[in-house]
Amino acid sequence: MITLALSKGRIFDDTVPMLAAAGITVDPAVVNSRKLILPTGDPGLRLIIVRASDVPTYVQYGAADLGVAGKDVLIEHGGEGLYQPIDLGIARCRLCVATSAGFDYQNAVRRGARLRVATKYVTAARRHFAEKGVHVDLIKLYGSMELAPLVGLADAIVDLVSTGSTLRANNLVEVEEIMQVSARLIVNQASLKTRSERLEPLLAAMRAASRAKETA
Numbered sequence: 001m002i003t004l005a006l007s008k009g010r011i012f013d014d015t016v017p018m019l020a021a022a023g024i025t026v027d028p029a030v031v032n033s034r035k036l037i038l039p040t041g042d043p044g045l046r047l048i049i050v051r052a053s054d055v056p057t058y059v060q061y062g063a064a065d066l067g068v069a070g071k072d073v074l075i076e077h078g079g080e081g082l083y084q085p086i087d088l089g090i091a092r093c094r095l096c097v098a099t100s101a102g103f104d105y106q107n108a109v110r111r112g113a114r115l116r117v118a119t120k121y122v123t124a125a126r127r128h129f130a131e132k133g134v135h136v137d138l139i140k141l142y143g144s145m146e147l148a149p150l151v152g153l154a155d156a157i158v159d160l161v162s163t164g165s166t167l168r169a170n171n172l173v174e175v176e177e178i179m180q181v182s183a184r185l186i187v188n189q190a191s192l193k194t195r196s197e198r199l200e201p202l203l204a205a206m207r208a209a210s211r212a213k214e215t216a
């Protein structure tokens, strides 16, 4: 049995059509149940539902052979024990620096000011500001980053943005793009060796489905 780890929400919603394109169906009745282990139309493949940030951990330890995780999540995890063979091009967004509309970020950077930055993405943020030579105090948050500049917890946040409506709703502006983000299919390194005859056709089908989506 091959196990694929997914998070509920956009990753799941974008992955299911790609599985369908690869000939693997998922019963909608099963999807709407609260079950955490879901069968698929392929008796040799099951899905497990985990938190987005836990997907790399399940795959790293081999509890799942495969998983789908955002580049943001993979950077924070570190990627140990994982192959990242396919950029699926799904769940696209960008990792950005944002501040209150009234805060002059570029000027603060030019002056060499020390910035307080709140984020869930501390590894990516630390790397970004180190490369720019900007001094920051990072404050780790687990969600609702948009609140931090509004109540004086931080000068800036590092967060994912897709439509920009969450920033707008909170009177924040994007002041810098750190990177484009999309979801990757990740594979347990040991599984890839020991179960290659099962995994290779699935990887090939997912690769074809992501290419077809790209050119569609």
Ligand code: PRT
Binding pocket: 007, 008, 009, 010, 011, 051, 052, 053, 069, 070, 071, 072, 073, 091, 092, 093, 159, 160, 161, 162, 163, 164, 165, 166, 167, 181, 182, 183
């Ligand atoms: O929600 P939970 O705490 O369980 O975990 P999660 O937030 O990591 O999971 P989920 O399902 O929300 O996101 C899974 C993956 O989707 C992320 O790891 C990203 O790679 C990707 N993704 C794509 C996004 C977004 N777009 C996105 N817009 N993840 C989060 N957002 C959030 C963002 O953090 C912000 O709060 O949506 C808000 C901004 O959206 P806009 O459209 O208002 O700009």
Ligand code: MG
Binding pocket: none
């Ligand atoms: Mg979320």
